Amino acid sequence: MNRSVIALLYGPDQPGIVAKVAGWIHHRGGNVLHADQHLDRQENVFFQRVEWEPSATRTPEDESALFNEMATGELGMSVRMALSNDRPKVAIMVSIADHCFHDLVLRVRAGEWSADFAGVLSNHDSLHEVSDSYGLPFRSFAVNKEEKPEAERAQIEWLREQKVELLILARYMQVLSKEFLDQVGCPVINIHHSFLPSFAGAKPYHQAYKRGVKLIGATAHYVTEDLDEGPIIGQDVARVSHRHGPKDLIEKGRDLEKLVLSTAVRRHLQNRVLVYRNKTVVFD
Numbered sequence: 001m002n003r004s005v006i007a008l009l010y011g012p013d014q015p016g017i018v019a020k021v022a023g024w025i026h027h028r029g030g031n032v033l034h035a036d037q038h039l040d041r042q043e044n045v046f047f048q049r050v051e052w053e054p055s056a057t058r059t060p061e062d063e064s065a066l067f068n069e070m071a072t073g074e075l076g077m078s079v080r081m082a083l084s085n086d087r088p089k090v091a092i093m094v095s096i097a098d099h100c101f102h103d104l105v106l107r108v109r110a111g112e113w114s115a116d117f118a119g120v121l122s123n124h125d126s127l128h129e130v131s132d133s134y135g136l137p138f139r140s141f142a143v144n145k146e147e148k149p150e151a152e153r154a155q156i157e158w159l160r161e162q163k164v165e166l167l168i169l170a171r172y173m174q175v176l177s178k179e180f181l182d183q184v185g186c187p188v189i190n191i192h193h194s195f196l197p198s199f200a201g202a203k204p205y206h207q208a209y210k211r212g213v214k215l216i217g218a219t220a221h222y223v224t225e226d227l228d229e230g231p232i233i234g235q236d237v238a239r240v241s242h243r244h245g246p247k248d249l250i251e252k253g254r255d256l257e258k259l260v261l262s263t264a265v266r267r268h269l270q271n272r273v274l275v276y277r278n279k280t281v282v283f284d
Contacts, residue, residue, distance in 0.1 A: 002053045002056075003053075003060045003083055003084050003085050004033055004051050004052060004053050004054075004060070004083070004084040005030075005051065005052055005053075005054060005060050005063050005064050005067065005081070005082075005083060005084075006049070006050075006051045006081065006082040006083070006084065006271045007021075007048075007049070007050050007051075007064075007067055007068075007071065007079060007080070007081055008048070008049050008079070008080045008081075008082075008271060008274050009021075009047070009048050009050075009071050009075070009077040009078065009079045009080075010045055010046060010047045010048070010077060010078055010274055010276055010281075011045065011046060011075065011076050011077035011078055012044060012045065012046070012076065013039055013044050013045065013046040014046070014075075017037075017046055017048070017075060017077075018035075018037060018048070020074070020075065021035075021048065021050055021071070021075075022035070022050075024067065024070055025050070025052050025067075028054065028055060028058065028063070029054070029055030029057070029058070030052045030053060030054045030055055030063070031052055031053045032050065032051070032052045033051045033052055033053060034049070034050070034051040035048070035049070035050045035051075036048070036049050036050075036283045036284075037049075038281055038283075040276075040281075043276075045276065046077075047274050047276070047281045049271070049272060049274070049283040051084070060083050060084075061083070064081045064082075064083065065081075067079075067081065068081050080271070080274075082271040085114070086114065087114050087115055087116050088114075088115050088116075088165035088166050088269065089115075089116050089117075089118045089162060089163055089164050089165050089166075090108075090115045090116065090117055090118065090164065090165070090166045090167075090168060090265075091117070091118045091119055091120070091121060091159060091162065091164040091166075091167050091168070092104060092105075092117070092119075092120050092121070092167075092168050092170050093120075093121045093122065093167065093168070093169050093170065093172035094120060094121075094122045094124075094127050094170050094171060094172055095122060095123055095124055095171060095172050095173040095174070096124050096126050096127075096171075096173075097170075097171040097173075098126075098127055098130065099171075099254045099257065099258055100170035100171050100191055100257055100258055100261050101120075101127060101130075101170045101171075102130075103258040103261070103262055104168060104170055104261070104262065104265065105117065105134050105136070107262055109134075112266070113265070113266060113269050114269060115166070115269055117136055118137070118159075118162040118163075118164050119131075119136050119137035119138065119139065119158075119162065120136050120137070120138045120139070121139050121140075121141070121155055121158065121159075122138065122139070122140045122141070122172075123140065123141060123142070123143040123151075123172070123173075123174055124140060125140050128140065139155075139158060141154060141155060143174050148174075148177070149177075149179075152176075152177060152179065152180045155180070156180060156183050156184060159184060159185075159186070160185065164186055165186050166186055166187055166189070166265075166268065166269070167184060167186055167187070167188045167189070168188075168189050168261070168265060169188065169189065169190040169191065169223065170191065170261065171191065171193075171257070172190075175227060176188070176223060178225040181223065181224065181225055187222055187268065188222065188223040189220060189221070189222060189223070189233065189261070189264055189265060189268060190220070190221055190222075190223045190228075190230070191218060191219070191220050191257050191260060191261040191264075192204070192218065192219045192220075192221065192228050193218055193250075193253050193256075193257055194207070194208065194216070194217060194218070194219065206246050208249060212242065213240065214239060214240060214241065215237045215238070215239060215240065216237065216238055216240055216249050216252060216253055216256070217235055217236060217237040217238070217256065218235065218236060218253060218256040218257045218259075218260040218261075219232055219234075219235045219260065220232070220233045220234045220235070220260045220261050220263070220264030220265075221233055221264075222275065222280075224278075229278070230278070231275050231277075231278050231279055231280045232279075232280060233264035233267060233268065233273055233280055233282060234260050234263050234264045234267070234282070235260060236256050236259060236260050237256070238252050238253075238255075238256055240252065267282055272284070
């Protein structure tokens with residue numbers, strides 16, 4: 001397959017944006033493979049994802065640079081460009097729970113995603129052996145109150161050395177500091193084991209049990225310095241009843257967490273997520 005160019009753009013709405021984008025691609029001999037757009041009427045902001053094959057006479061890299069120049073200059077849009085054959089380097093942070101970790105690794109090994117794993121960071125040694133079995137480098141750090149700043153500096157250094165482009169928190173049970181997030185240099189996706197904004201923080205399934213909820217959920221979101229309040233990428237729920245105790249909720253929640261996290265990561269890797277302020281537009 002020929003390599004395609006992907007553009008994600010947003011900005012103030014104006015007449016003729018779709019026509020101008022399609023016309024620019026057509027005029028240069030390109031073939032549109034996918035186009036989707038959304039208008040937020042409350043904010044008057046236009047969002048679009050467009051993917052196309054450039055003419056055989058033009059390289060995708062040149063096409064990407066020229067489109068970016070046109071969209072930012074002529075249309076006044078904020079733009080993020082990508083190529084269909086990009087293979088971002090991904091790192092995983094884990095603690096003790098391993099269900100999301102296994103699911104992510106096996107999806108990459110099965111060729112479901114266009115990505116390469118750089119390795120695993122943890123605040124425990126419990127998943128060291130299984131990481132070795134997958135052939136993944138594993139680094140563990142003691143993360144207590146006194147050692148956390150030094151541990152995070154070492155983690156940042158490793159991530160930079162590996163040129164990681166996406167960091168996934170696969171049930172990493174530590175709060176990342178503002179300093180870490182300022183320096184990490186790539187998006188960070190977390191899976192929270194509740195249907196945010198309900199039951200943020202620790203032990204959400206126990207919180208849900210005490211409230212007698214009839215639905216439990218999981219939420220994948222980008223991480224910001226505000227705990228569990230980053231832009232939401234995806235969510236899902238499962239029905240429960242008064243017969244389900246905290247242990248039952250945790251068991252049911254694991255399947256949700258795997259599915260919601262993997263779906264969010266897939267959409268990110270496919271360049272289908274646009275972040276605007278504290279919300280996302282996700283193009284299916």
